[in-house]
Amino acid sequence: MQKRQLGKSDLHITPIGFGAWAIGGSGWAYAWGHQDDQQSIHSIHRALDLGINWIDTAAVYGLGHSEEVVASALQGRSNRPYLFTKCSLVWDAKGQVHNELSPDSIRRECEASLRRLKVDAIDLYQVHWPLAEDSLEGIEAGWTAMAELQRQGKVRWIGVSNFNSKQMALAQRIAPITSLQPPYSLIHRDIEADILPFCERNNIGVIGYSPMASGLLTGSMTRERVAAFPQDDWRRRSSDFQEPNLSRHLALVDRLREIGARHGRSPAEVAIAWTLRLPAVTAAIVGARSAEQVQGFIGAMDFRLSPTEQKEIEDFLRQ
Numbered sequence: 001m002q003k004r005q006l007g008k009s010d011l012h013i014t015p016i017g018f019g020a021w022a023i024g025g026s027g028w029a030y031a032w033g034h035q036d037d038q039q040s041i042h043s044i045h046r047a048l049d050l051g052i053n054w055i056d057t058a059a060v061y062g063l064g065h066s067e068e069v070v071a072s073a074l075q076g077r078s079n080r081p082y083l084f085t086k087c088s089l090v091w092d093a094k095g096q097v098h099n100e101l102s103p104d105s106i107r108r109e110c111e112a113s114l115r116r117l118k119v120d121a122i123d124l125y126q127v128h129w130p131l132a133e134d135s136l137e138g139i140e141a142g143w144t145a146m147a148e149l150q151r152q153g154k155v156r157w158i159g160v161s162n163f164n165s166k167q168m169a170l171a172q173r174i175a176p177i178t179s180l181q182p183p184y185s186l187i188h189r190d191i192e193a194d195i196l197p198f199c200e201r202n203n204i205g206v207i208g209y210s211p212m213a214s215g216l217l218t219g220s221m222t223r224e225r226v227a228a229f230p231q232d233d234w235r236r237r238s239s240d241f242q243e244p245n246l247s248r249h250l251a252l253v254d255r256l257r258e259i260g261a262r263h264g265r266s267p268a269e270v271a272i273a274w275t276l277r278l279p280a281v282t283a284a285i286v287g288a289r290s291a292e293q294v295q296g297f298i299g300a301m302d303f304r305l306s307p308t309e310q311k312e313i314e315d316f317l318r319q
């Protein structure tokens, strides 16, 4: 299995990591509807059995529940994958989430994640979100606390998520950033202009999230399914799943299906492979809610698009 070094770290990761947002389950503002824990555990087992060697979760996913499910799935398994988690989104007694970068809060969050994940050290600890888009507020203090956790050995490597280049440049002056976790898919490619070149110049690894646009590009999404999303599926509120965007995205899926069919690959696999075509992108974080779903995209581990196929997709996107 081909593995790539994440930034300057000693983490050598598979091209796909298991994304554990949806398996956080229901009961909070960014749930994906009901999720059965046993199914989540099966999906993690299938991912690891098929060679995936890292899991990306976050404290906030299911307000701690995703980290607990990940720990349950790993209990008794001999070969533990790398565990990546995130801080900075905290919740109160009513489950209301807010963003917090103060050193005390980050230290508290780290202890709670170590406890829930049942490990002595987190392999990659990431700041989930800056306090606001374009804001530098809190970054110096927060990143200094992250570097301190690394020195103490509670976390092995430190990274950021949803940061822009200015925010990363500020953090880099305090301690090196191992990786950035940005959104990256056929329908969200803003990072190509400035953020990817910044990461490449600074040898910051990039693990792109939502490569199938949160299920939209898998081939299983239909207008009927979208209309029937449960009340507590956050995708009901996403403009990606609403017209006029929805029709355009479903037409894109038809094109991905055509290309995939030539190789016996699913639209999901084509969508993921597209995000992995650039050397600046180290790997993709892919979410799954069942073992069957893992099976449906695992082929993207070693499937790459030809230049002609990449152009075919670009031509469609330009229409």
Ligand SMILES: NC(=O)c1ccc[n+]([C@@H]2O[C@H](COP(=O)([O-])OP(=O)(O)OC[C@H]3O[C@@H](n4cnc5c(N)ncnc54)[C@H](OP(=O)(O)O)[C@@H]3O)[C@@H](O)[C@H]2O)c1
Binding pocket: 018, 019, 020, 021, 022, 032, 056, 057, 128, 161, 162, 181, 208, 209, 210, 211, 212, 213, 214, 215, 216, 218, 219, 220, 268, 285, 286, 287, 288, 289, 292, 293, 294, 295, 296, 297
């Ligand atoms: N740092 C951040 O701010 C941030 C933000 C978003 C995501 N992430 C990370 O990135 C990971 C991946 O992103 P994501 O989960 O948002 O989106 P994604 O990987 O693009 O899509 C995952 C969803 O697609 C559907 N799916 C998966 N495999 C399928 C298959 N074979 N056939 C049909 N449908 C399939 C499932 O939802 P349904 O079955 O319900 O359709 C699944 O939850 C997350 O789990 C998280 O770790 C990070």
